[in-house]
Amino acid sequence: MTVNREELESFFSGLLNPQEFEDYGPNGLQITGKEKINRIAFAVSACRESITAAIAKNADCLVVHHGLFWKFHGPLTLTGAFGKRVIPLVKNDINLFGYHLPLDANLKVGNAKALADKIDLIKLNTFGDYKGMPTGAWGSFDQAIEVNKLHQLLEKILNHSVILACPEGMNKISTLGIITGGANSQWRLAKDLNLDGYLTGEISEHDWHESQEAGIAMFAGGHHATEKFGICALMEKTKDEFGIDCFFIPSNNPA
Known part of the structure; x- marks a missing residue:
């Protein structure tokens, strides 16, 4: 053809x-x-x-x-x-x-959408904000998932090590925001929406501390691997x- x-x-x-x-x-x-x-x-x-x-x-x-x-x-x-x-x-x-960004944000074939499908995240909504346009997606799990189980699942799916910054005492999460690639600071948007977790590609030293202190379980699975x-x-x-x-x-x- x-x-x-x-x-x-x-x-x-x-x-x-x-x-x-x-x-x-x-x-x-x-x-x-x-x-x-x-x-x-x-x-x-x-x-x-x-x-x-x-x-x-x-x-x-x-x-x-x-x-x-x-x-x-x-x-x-x-x-x-x-x-x-x-x-x-x-x-x-x-x-x-x-x-x-058009591929990051798209809810049909986008990076966040495709990764959400891999982990059975449902009821997806647009997420993120770059100059008024979304850059990812957020959704919920049918049943709350153990943080450690999600961590292991992501490492298997991504075929890449995943850094986890998890607040003390948080064992399960029900909602997750996803912006793939280099969106390490955008966990704050997850916090603003009262989400439990945030998945991206990269993480900075200060984000590891600050996301936990804010009550967000943050997963960083590699810029390339998440995209x-x-x-x-x-x-x-x-x-x-x-x-x-x-x-x-x-x-x-x-x-």
């Missing part, structure tokens, strides 16, 4: 609504490649590893959560390491799509929509 680049972009835009988000960088098509797409690679990040794999496996398009261009990097030239990352995409006429599931859910949705050949490029990124 083949899909037109503009048709694919329209599908992503209709599903993820990137135009509604003010983000840390551009969402959508970041590099224009072939008009006709026969094979699509998906990965968490557009890095030399994923780009090399996409080329080796004859992809016409690479779709990622972390794209190439970020406001905090400032202007970049296609020289040095960045040039070696970008130029192969251009030379091989590969389209690059990147969706950051694998949304891009995979988007891949499956794309397969279902177009019947096109898609594949996921894994990474051993431990962060």
